[in-house]
Amino acid sequence: MAAPMVSIQDLVVDASTSRGTAHLLRGVSLDIGRGRILGVVGESGSGKSTLASAMLRLLPPNISRLSGQIRLDGLDLVALAPAEMEAIRGRRVAMIFQDPMTALNPLFTVGLQLIDVLRRREPGLRRADELKQAEAMLATVGIPDPRLRLAAYPHQLSGGMRQRVMIAMALMAQPDLLLADEPTTALDATVEAQIVELFDELRQRFSGSIVFISHHLGLVAELCDDLCVMYGGVIVESGPVTEVLARPRHPYTRALLDCEIDDDASGRLASIPGDVPDPLTVLTGCVFAPRCPHAAPRCLQGQPPLMELEPGRRAACIRADEVLP
Numbered sequence: 001m002a003a004p005m006v007s008i009q010d011l012v013v014d015a016s017t018s019r020g021t022a023h024l025l026r027g028v029s030l031d032i033g034r035g036r037i038l039g040v041v042g043e044s045g046s047g048k049s050t051l052a053s054a055m056l057r058l059l060p061p062n063i064s065r066l067s068g069q070i071r072l073d074g075l076d077l078v079a080l081a082p083a084e085m086e087a088i089r090g091r092r093v094a095m096i097f098q099d100p101m102t103a104l105n106p107l108f109t110v111g112l113q114l115i116d117v118l119r120r121r122e123p124g125l126r127r128a129d130e131l132k133q134a135e136a137m138l139a140t141v142g143i144p145d146p147r148l149r150l151a152a153y154p155h156q157l158s159g160g161m162r163q164r165v166m167i168a169m170a171l172m173a174q175p176d177l178l179l180a181d182e183p184t185t186a187l188d189a190t191v192e193a194q195i196v197e198l199f200d201e202l203r204q205r206f207s208g209s210i211v212f213i214s215h216h217l218g219l220v221a222e223l224c225d226d227l228c229v230m231y232g233g234v235i236v237e238s239g240p241v242t243e244v245l246a247r248p249r250h251p252y253t254r255a256l257l258d259c260e261i262d263d264d265a266s267g268r269l270a271s272i273p274g275d276v277p278d279p280l281t282v283l284t285g286c287v288f289a290p291r292c293p294h295a296a297p298r299c300l301q302g303q304p305p306l307m308e309l310e311p312g313r314r315a316a317c318i319r320a321d322e323v324l325p
């Protein structure tokens with residue numbers, strides 16, 4: 001198998017808070033294949049955004065520890081000096097945020113913002129060529145009348161169109177790794193479906209890898225190749241998306257899936273009983289044990305590592321073979 005585009009080893013992120021040390025990522029290891037779309041799912045508070053921010057090295061100021069490795073094509077992003085990381089951010093690694101208004105500059109036209117990204121990648125182009133590329137990129141992400149839209153300001157566009165502009169800006173950089181953190185959560189269901197379709201189309205033209213973060217398993221099932229399920233700052237399960245969803249091996253994945261099935265039946269948002277762990281807790285047993293219907297006394301003797309159960313399938317559950325074979 002080809003070397004993965006991204007290889008993360010034992011990534012730990014702590015933050016200092018007035019209540020003590022918060023453990024946001026508790027030793028995450030994961031590979032992202034070249035040209036693959038990896039879905040990251042888990043309830044709110046699982047550490048998904050922290051994982052994305054760590055890959056961009058855009059962590060909040062109260063972070064007290066960042067350790068482990070994030071290798072992008074062999075280059076360890078954790079070990080880079082801030083200036084070296086600056087050269088990678090927005091170029092080799094680009095991010096699409098949930099709310100495009102926080103990422104787009106309200107004072108500049110869409111065209112200027114796209115050209116700004118293009119110039120960082122390819123300085124010295126003629127103005128006419130810059131405009132042509134910016135227009136073509138807007139067309140690629142499905143924006144009608146792209147030439148006219150170049151002169152628009154972000155507030156003149158709808159939420160869905162702004163999200164398309166964000167995606168255009170990220171793609172303009174031709175990144176090796178595109179991070180999308182709940183990119184459709186702020187949109188209504190119809191527009192959400194259109195944006196997911198857009199991602200699906202883009203994969204034909206885009207050679208990089210994509211991390212698509214969502215709390216919605218159905219979306220991820222449609223779009224992604226691989227899946228990684230996070231809970232309490234830990235990856236509890238990973239594997240090819242169709243296999244994980246057809247036959248989950250971790251009780252947390254099973255519980256998430258059951259919630260989605262209940263949603264369809266009742267129209268209400270189902271949820272797993274109990275709460276996600278407080279990041280201030282120091283783990284003594286399995287992170288999911290307090291909510292797990294299958295927890296046994298030996299599950300309280302430490303967090304199990306993510307173990308390979310069969311080729312390509314991993315789960316962090318010592319009872320996987322007994323309870324979800």
Ligand SMILES: Nc1ncnc2c1ncn2[C@@H]1O[C@H](COP(=O)(O)OP(=O)(O)O)[C@@H](O)[C@H]1O
Pocket residue numbers: 015016017022023024042043044045046047048049050051060062063279
């Ligand atoms: N800067 C921070 N300081 C303290 N706690 C944080 C900080 N950022 C996130 N957290 C906490 O860490 C946990 C994981 O957060 P996050 O990565 O945003 O999860 P997700 O994106 O899966 O909802 C949450 O409990 C959140 O409240």
Ligand SMILES: [Mg+2]
Pocket residue numbers: 048049050
């Ligand atoms: Mg988040």
